[in-house]
Amino acid sequence: RLGYDSYAEYRYACQNREYSPEEATRLSERVRTELVPLLSGLKGNFYLSAGRLYGAVFEQGPTMERIGTAVASILPELSKPWDYMIEHGMYDLGTECKRMPGSFTTYFETYGAPFLFSAWTGGFETIPTVIHEFGHYAAFYLNGDTADGKAVLDLAEIDAQGLELMSILQYDTIYGDLSEAAEGAELFYALYTLIDGCAEDAFQQYAYAQTEPTVDALNREYERLCREYGLDALGAEGRSWTQIPHTFQSPFYYISYTTSMCAALELYLIGKRNSAAAEEAYKTILMRPEDAQFRETLQKAGLRDPFDPGSLTKTALELERIIHKDGKHNGTNDR
Secondary structure, three states: OOOOOHHHHHHHHHOOOOHHHHHHHHHHHHHHHOHHHHHHHHHHHHHHHHHHHHHOOOOOHHHHHHOOOOOOOOHHHHHHHHHHHHOOEEOOOEEEEEEEEEEEEEEEEEOOOOEEEEOOOOOOOOOHHHHHHHHHHHHHHOOOOOOOOOOOHHHHHHHHHHHHHHHHHHHHHHHHHHHHHHHHHHHHHHHHHHHHHHHHHHHHHHHOOOOOHHHHHHHHHHHHHHOOEEEEEEEEOHHHHHHOOOHHOOOOHHHHHHHHHHHHHHHHHHHHHOOHHHHHHHHHHHHHOOOOOOHHHHOOOOOOOOOOOOOOHHHHHHHHHHHHHHHOOOOOOOO
């Protein structure tokens, strides 16, 4: 009735995307070819990094101070939203056991300000989660509420993932002696997120195209995709799709994690060579005009279009040079 050939096309249009499900499928195939082998090769280093980080406890107060210093070093314009968030208590990082397990940032019209919600576990994984959500927070603070139908999801996720990946360059400030291990773990998670976005989109394209889907068929398809995309590296299996709320609440959301992480990884790679250039590129994205479009904004920021053939190849080669520098991953920041 709405004029779309499939539910996937309808949902892509709801997200104001400039690309089609078919283009996403072709991108996913390139990801499977170019990046899945890289993820597989990172598993050993990830386990070593996680082993070093496991058991480390990061107290909320002093760690939040270090995060604030780090994000201000990445981009001075982030100081104001960070200070506002802290001074006005526009965040909730409680530790209570009955707490909602997810993290999100929203905008309160009543206050004309954003609000950040997450859980502080004290583990190393809490830190990039808070930085990720603060990327959303800063975008809301600087640009106002964009929930009027004009927001481009792929760009909003670069706000978050871009800051999360660029913060690696400040890990000495945040993690101290554990910065190398934290970098190894974060790069693995970044690649996993990028690849997982493709697998989730492929699964949802299959699931929502079925007239009468069965649990067994959905389980088999998800299990196949887990193997094909290497998601079993962290224990994903045939039934894991049932634990992903976005599959039901916001179908076809996940491919934006892929496209935005492509840009975020490129910001990280640029930052390794030239931190000022990475900061300027991120600033272009974060402080974009209200009617900004995804591909045009990437071009203005000097970043590659993830849908261009060869784009992922360049990213994969650059990552390999960093990860396997001198024949092995040493987790340094080239300082």
